[in-house]
Amino acid sequence: MIEIKDLHKSYKMGSNALHVLKGINFSVEEGELVAIMGSSGSGKSTLLNILGMLDELDEGSYTLDGVPIKNLNETKAAQYRNKFLGFIFQSFNLINYKSAAENVALPLYYQKVGRKERHDKALKYLEQVGLKQWSSHLPSELSGGQKQRVAIARAMAAEPKVLLADEPTGALDSKTSYEVMDLIQKINDAGNTILIVTHEPDIADMCKRIVHLKDGVIVEDKVIDQVRAQQYV
Amino acid sequence: MFDRDIWQEIIYSIKNNKLRTFLTGFSVGWGIFILVLLLASVNGMQNGFYLQFNDDATNSIFVRSGSTTKAYGGFEANRKIQFKNNDIDYIRKSFPEDLEYISARYYANTTARYKSETGSYSVQAVEPEYQIIEKTIVTDGRYININDLVSKAKVAVIGRKVKEDLFDTEDAIGKFVEFNGLPFRVIGIFTDDGDDNAERSIYAPLSTYQSIYGNTDYIDNIALTYNPNYDLTKALSFSNRLENLFKRRYKVSPEDQSGIRVWNYAEAFSDISSFTSVLNAIGIVVGLLILIAGIVGIGNIMVFTVKERTKEIGIRKALGAEPGQIIKLVILESVFITAMSGFIGLFFAWIILAIVGPNIQSPAFANPSVDFSTVFTATIILVVAGVFAGLIPAMKAANIKPIVALRDK
Ligand SMILES: Nc1ncnc2c1ncn2[C@@H]1O[C@H](COP(=O)(O)OP(=O)(O)OP(=O)(O)O)[C@@H](O)[C@H]1O
Numbered sequence A: 001m002i003e004i005k006d007l008h009k010s011y012k013m014g015s016n017a018l019h020v021l022k023g024i025n026f027s028v029e030e031g032e033l034v035a036i037m038g039s040s041g042s043g044k045s046t047l048l049n050i051l052g053m054l055d056e057l058d059e060g061s062y063t064l065d066g067v068p069i070k071n072l073n074e075t076k077a078a079q080y081r082n083k084f085l086g087f088i089f090q091s092f093n094l095i096n097y098k099s100a101a102e103n104v105a106l107p108l109y110y111q112k113v114g115r116k117e118r119h120d121k122a123l124k125y126l127e128q129v130g131l132k133q134w135s136s137h138l139p140s141e142l143s144g145g146q147k148q149r150v151a152i153a154r155a156m157a158a159e160p161k162v163l164l165a166d167e168p169t170g171a172l173d174s175k176t177s178y179e180v181m182d183l184i185q186k187i188n189d190a191g192n193t194i195l196i197v198t199h200e201p202d203i204a205d206m207c208k209r210i211v212h213l214k215d216g217v218i219v220e221d222k223v224i225d226q227v228r229a230q231q232y233v
Numbered sequence B: 001m002f003d004r005d006i007w008q009e010i011i012y013s014i015k016n017n018k019l020r021t022f023l024t025g026f027s028v029g030w031g032i033f034i035l036v037l038l039l040a041s042v043n044g045m046q047n048g049f050y051l052q053f054n055d056d057a058t059n060s061i062f063v064r065s066g067s068t069t070k071a072y073g074g075f076e077a078n079r080k081i082q083f084k085n086n087d088i089d090y091i092r093k094s095f096p097e098d099l100e101y102i103s104a105r106y107y108a109n110t111t112a113r114y115k116s117e118t119g120s121y122s123v124q125a126v127e128p129e130y131q132i133i134e135k136t137i138v139t140d141g142r143y144i145n146i147n148d149l150v151s152k153a154k155v156a157v158i159g160r161k162v163k164e165d166l167f168d169t170e171d172a173i174g175k176f177v178e179f180n181g182l183p184f185r186v187i188g189i190f191t192d193d194g195d196d197n198a199e200r201s202i203y204a205p206l207s208t209y210q211s212i213y214g215n216t217d218y219i220d221n222i223a224l225t226y227n228p229n230y231d232l233t234k235a236l237s238f239s240n241r242l243e244n245l246f247k248r249r250y251k252v253s254p255e256d257q258s259g260i261r262v263w264n265y266a267e268a269f270s271d272i273s274s275f276t277s278v279l280n281a282i283g284i285v286v287g288l289l290i291l292i293a294g295i296v297g298i299g300n301i302m303v304f305t306v307k308e309r310t311k312e313i314g315i316r317k318a319l320g321a322e323p324g325q326i327i328k329l330v331i332l333e334s335v336f337i338t339a340m341s342g343f344i345g346l347f348f349a350w351i352i353l354a355i356v357g358p359n360i361q362s363p364a365f366a367n368p369s370v371d372f373s374t375v376f377t378a379t380i381i382l383v384v385a386g387v388f389a390g391l392i393p394a395m396k397a398a399n400i401k402p403i404v405a406l407r408d409k
């Protein structure tokens, strides 16, 4: 599903450059649930942003579902993001004046899906994350866990190939974190490919594979026995 | 364009910036308000001018004579030029294509008496076609006709004021009035809207007056209209030919402006038209300058809006919004604010014109109004202005990098 070869990325800071990713080789198959770990500043978010086409790589190659991701203009990148990727952010990034359902429907709007169908699909995904009865509420009326579940529903709504989550539980307490992980596991059980950046070992343990970044390279990449979150909720 | 989601966002954005939107919108509304009032005022002046002129046919030419100021063709200066009846026939023969109607004029003053009422009036002794040239409206009876002219009939068409003075409410048609002691039969009464003085005069047959005053064939001047299909250029060419011909006929130097004068309404009209179009242009320029201030204001508010919504735009881009869609959103919002404010300005200007317009009673100013084309033009200007105001902020929005916008800080 994802294939990365010899990926390099540096940020220019005035006259000198900060070399963040120094040759990453990495691939993800369909249906995997991968945790990306590493200390702060190790380049986890940078990697995820490149995978998400929010940022560009300097060197190396990136292939997503057989499509080489290279030299995309803004419009093309937007279309690919919309079609291939779903994002889940630490701070949820819901649009505050739109109801839960409208937030979930937004990627579908950019796919030019009709209004009615958008709404129906949004309700369907809100139901999957257990928030159907909250569909007309604004984000400000929801708890952190609920917001993240709306964000997950939104990421799912466009039926992307890969879900990318940057510290999805970073702003949540542990109980809520487990609820969100339970949801993510279930989505993964249904066959979706998911990448999660996290600091927290217990969250990483709930994935099926852990990739460790250190100083811009992968120092460890292991398949693990998944801990089910269900038992903690 | 008529996407509900886009409108929902625009309304949200406006709601969140009520005061700012109002202040900048006000400047655009004000710009349009001033623009429309200026244009309407110019229009009012124009109407005023035309009303004053409209008394006469707009395709009329007057040929007048005076005394020469230059020696020419063997004659000394200071010679008095006197037109005669045969000048009329001469014009008819010389310009069959150009001429429409023609009449000689002979002026006199008279003391008119009916029973015990008397009054002093000016008399214009004319030919039948003069009615059309002067656009005289006969409300009672008839105008002078060819039979009156042939028989040198002592008949008169009197102005409404003359009738009121002499007859009061009594019926005047068919009655005899003494002009300097001679009995004239009243055959018609005419009006002239807007001009009381014109209604204090009397029309009589040319031949009658010529025979009363010394059996002459003298005439004071010549009034005529030219082919109504002529444009300004053709009209001017005709009046030039006429002038040259008459100067040759009476041996007046081509440079002599007072021996023979040909006065062309079209020329005067075009002078006024160019005057009012200059005023119009000034109005438009001033209005546009004010409008530009408003547009800059709206551009400003849009920059702020975009800045405040950076994160949201980043989220949208992450979810698949293309730059073009973001540009559309910003520009539509800008056009919406501009157009709404502009229409409010237009509406107030319209109300003021509707209230004030009919109450202005001045000969130089009549019926100030905005026509449909002004409104249409204003709308186009507003939409274009809105697009321009939104352009820079929209480009800014389109260039927002989602990764920068989404950084959690
Ligand atoms: N746009 C940028 N410009 C310059 N430097 C950047 C930029 N983005 C990230 N960096 C630097 O690159 C390095 C890696 O950042 P990155 O956000 O990928 O780390 P991370 O592993 O996600 O850390 P954390 O766990 O704190 O989120 C850091 O040193 C950061 O300061």
Ligand SMILES: [Mg+2]
Residues within 6 Å of the ligand: A044, A045, A046, A166
């Ligand atoms: Mg990070």
